[in-house]
Amino acid sequence: MKKVLAVTLFFLTFPFLAKAQETNKFGAGEIHGNFQMMAQNYLVDSTIGAKEVSEKIRMNSFANLNYTNGNFKAGMRYESYEKALLGFDPRYNGSDITYRYATYTNDDLEFTIGNFYEQFGSGLIFRSYEERGLGIDNAMDGIRVKYKPTAGVYLKSIIGKQRFYFAKGEGIVRGLDAEFNLNEILSGFLPEFNSEKAHYTYILGGSMVGKYQADNDPIRILPENVAAFAGRFNFISDKFNFYTEYAYKINDPSLTNGFIYKKGEALFVSANYSVKGFSLSASAKRVDNMDFRSDRNADVNNLTMSFLPAISKQHTYALPAFYPYATQPLGEIGEQFELSYNFKKGSKLGGKYGTLVTINFSNANNLDTTQTGNEQGYTAAFFRKGETLLYRDLNIEVVKKISPKLKTTYTYMYQVFNKDRVQNVSGYGTVFANIAVFEMQYKINSKNTFRAELQSMRTKQDFGDWAVALAEYTVSPHWFFAALDQYNYGNAIAEKRAHYYSGSFGYTKNATRFIVGYGKQREGYLCVGGVCRLIPASYGLSLSISSTF
Amino acid sequence: MKAKKITLLFLFICIVFSVNAQNKIPAVNVKTIDGATFNTANMVNDGKPIIIDFWATWCKPCVQELSAITDLYEDWQKVTGVKIYAVSIDDARNSARVKPFVNTRGWEYEILLDPNADLKRAMNVGDIPHTFLINGKGEIVFQHAGYAPGDENELYEKLLGCINPDVK
Known part of the structure; x- marks a missing residue:
């Protein structure tokens, strides 16, 4: 009660104070926000496994409001899940204000009270972020200060607790990050370091994150403070671009690592070379016992502090994304290469309008480990791969414009997916799949466009062969109509050879969109960045509305 | 407790709706493709219009939109002096891919990196692509969510409208 009153008072007075001081400079403030809702009606379909949902209709929605006045910002988000759509954790059921903050900035100093999102480096030891579509939100609730003491030096410090559905996690998170842009620092004394003159930039960074959680375990003696360090x-x-980051974590027995006391570490290296029309890139990653969360008993996507995305290519077509890889935070070693070349217009392979070819390869194995039989759990060789292949993906994409109206894309992909290990299930083994996708887009006139996709996946494992056909018609700038059929024609069980058809249309005006859909959704993983969520099979009518104002 | 929070929400709405709504680009730190920290308050174009386009390497309609505009960009610049900031929201998985991706396609936009979606959030962007048009005074005059081929024509009309308010 007192807390709410204090927050209200702060929100009430601060803008006016800020305004009083800055009236001449800024005048009144601005209010902006966005709104999004997604409702779905659920019907039963035994062939695809769509079960009865007693509420019949479920809805997720949220709205953000942000107020800005000169150097002052404040905002909040209201979320409502009545009840949460299938596939979202039922702990989301309910409605509440889940995010509120106030930030004040002057040239070199910025402080935030309340909720905030933050990332140190590439996020190996700390990333607080949201993926609303996946139901992921580990927002911090606490205090953040950012300070730039001199040109080229950027400091950040954070303290608080992470969001856990409609509550907060138990652990207290504290962190410090420093980044040094050597060119910005040195160009003050040595003009030749000015990045425009030097044509190169050096950046160094380091961070330190600690969590505190009381040890209430009756048997084990657990570390109440766990620290992690990273340098980049x-x-x-x-x-040319070269990036590397290394992270180290002290012993952190947790539910996900089986309460072992081994230290954790992660290394990420990436390099690329690119000029106009050509690029070559490579990256490698090694992760060893690096699942870092602010609560040692948390699992799935809850209360994560470390962000360890897969380095394999993120596919967007339905079938290439059928078996999405997600990093194994407990241990993996992987690499990725990509070559991209744009055959010029008028060349032999380029034709009249040019041809873009991209070849991508990625691979991930487990670590080469030896069980120690004690509380350390295991030891792992640093540079040697383990024998178990987790994921492999070789894909080639060719984008070819045939005429000003007709554009085509051809994709071929060979994928190996260790379903048991990646999705932590048993009895499925490893899936070997050959996938081909053809896409064409035909621009009828300046407003009307027809687009179609044909996809095929051949595999002897898991669900067997699939075919997908998609047709889409758009009328710029307002309308789209789409029809999709996903056909599991190769399923080993004859009665499961189902068609997952769906249709949708949408209307867009400026920054407001309405989409209505009807049909069957197959069970599958929806992934964004490094994390995935299992969506169960469903059948029915859906409506989504989103607007930015 | 919940009732208090609702009261708080309404109070907040009352305060903020009592002010005039203008439309300025919020000041947020993002990164340039050369690693430098860039404050979006410095998005200026000598009194000429600016387009901000939120995209990602994995977003097909975003890439379609930027590829369509790339063929027209030179003409747009000649006529209107517009500058396009293409803000990539690729996270750590893909942010190293952005530069090679842009170079291979020969895009001439100002590329900014927003890996933790700070600018995206500050501009209240939901799904991408999402495009903003800012006039010479720094005011947001038009925004559009999503992309269908041909949408670039609507954007260009709005762009012409903002350099010459008589043209609709």
Whole structure:
């Protein structure tokens, strides 16, 4: 009660104070926000496994409001899940204000009270973020200060607790991050380091994150404070970019690692070379016992502090994304290469309008480990791969414009997916799949466009063969109509050879969109960045509305 | 407790709706493709219009939109002096891919990186692509969510409208 009153008072007075001081400079403030809702009606379909939902209709929605006045910002988000759509954790059921903050900035100093999102480096030891579509939100609730003491030096410090559905996690998270842009620092004394003159940039960074959680375990003696450290280096020139980050975590027995006391570490290296029309890139990653959460008893996507995305290519077509890889935070070693070349207009392979070819390869194995039989759990060789292949993906994409109206894309992909290990299930083994996708887009006139996709996946494992057909018609700038059929024609069980058809249309005006859909959704993983969520099979009518104002 | 929070929400709405709504780009730190920290308050174009386009390497309609505009960009610049900031929201998985991706396609936009969606959030963007048009005074005059081929024509009309308010 007192807390709410204090917050209200703060929200009430601060803008006016800020305004009183800055009236001449800023005048009145601005209010903006967005709104989004997604409702779905659920029907039963035994062939695809769509079960009865007693509420018949469920809805997720939220609205953000942000107020800005000069150097002052404040905002909040209201979320409502009555009840949460299938596939979202039932702990989301309910409605409440889940996010509220106030921020004040002057040239070199910024402080935030309340909720905030933050990332240190590439996020190996700390990333607080949201993926609303996946139901992921580990927002911090506490205090953040950012300070730039001198040119090229950026400091951040954070303290608080992470969001856990409509509550907060138990652990207290504290962190510090420093980044040094050497060119910005040195160009004050040595003009040749000015990045425009030097044509290259050096950036160094380091961070330190700790969590505190009381040890209430009756048997084990658990570390109440767990610290993690990370260092990073980035070299950038016109054509070349090199980035590396290493992270280290002290012993952190947790539910996900089986309460072992081994230290954790992660290494990420990426390099690329690119000029106009050509690029070559490579990256590698090694992760060893690096699942870092602010509560040692948390699991699935809850209360994560470390962000360890897969380095494999993120596919967007339905069938190439059928078996999405997600990093194994307890241990993996992987690499990725990509070559991209744009055959010029008028060349032999480029034709009249040019041809873009991209070849991508990625691979992930487990670590080469030896069980120690004690509380350390295991030891792992640093540079040697384990024998178990987790994921492999070789894909080629060719984008070819045939005429000003007709554009085509051809994709071929070979994928190996260790379903048991990646999705933590048993009895499925490893899936070997050959996938081909053809896409064409035909622009009828300046407003009307027809687009179609044909996809095929051949595999002897899991659900067997699939075919997908999609047709889409758009009328710029307002309308779209789409029809989709996903056909599991190769399923080993004859009665499961189902068609998952759906249709949808949408209307867009400026920043407001309405989409209505009807049909069958197959069970599958929806992934964004490094994390995935299992969506159960469903059948019915859906409506989504989103607007930015 | 819940009732108090609702009261708080209404109070907040009352305060903020009592002010005039203008439309300025919020000041947020993002990164340039050369690793430098860039404050979006410095998005200026000598009194000429600016387009901000939120995209990601994995977003097909975003890439379609930016590819369609790339063929027209030179003409748009000649006529209106517009500058396009293409803000990538690729996270750590893909942010190293952005520069090679842009170079291979020969895009001439100002590329910014927003890996933790700070600018996206500050501009209240939901799904991408999402495009903003800012006039010479720094005011947001038009925004559009999603992309269908041909949407670039509507954007260009709005762009012409904002350099010459008589043209509709």
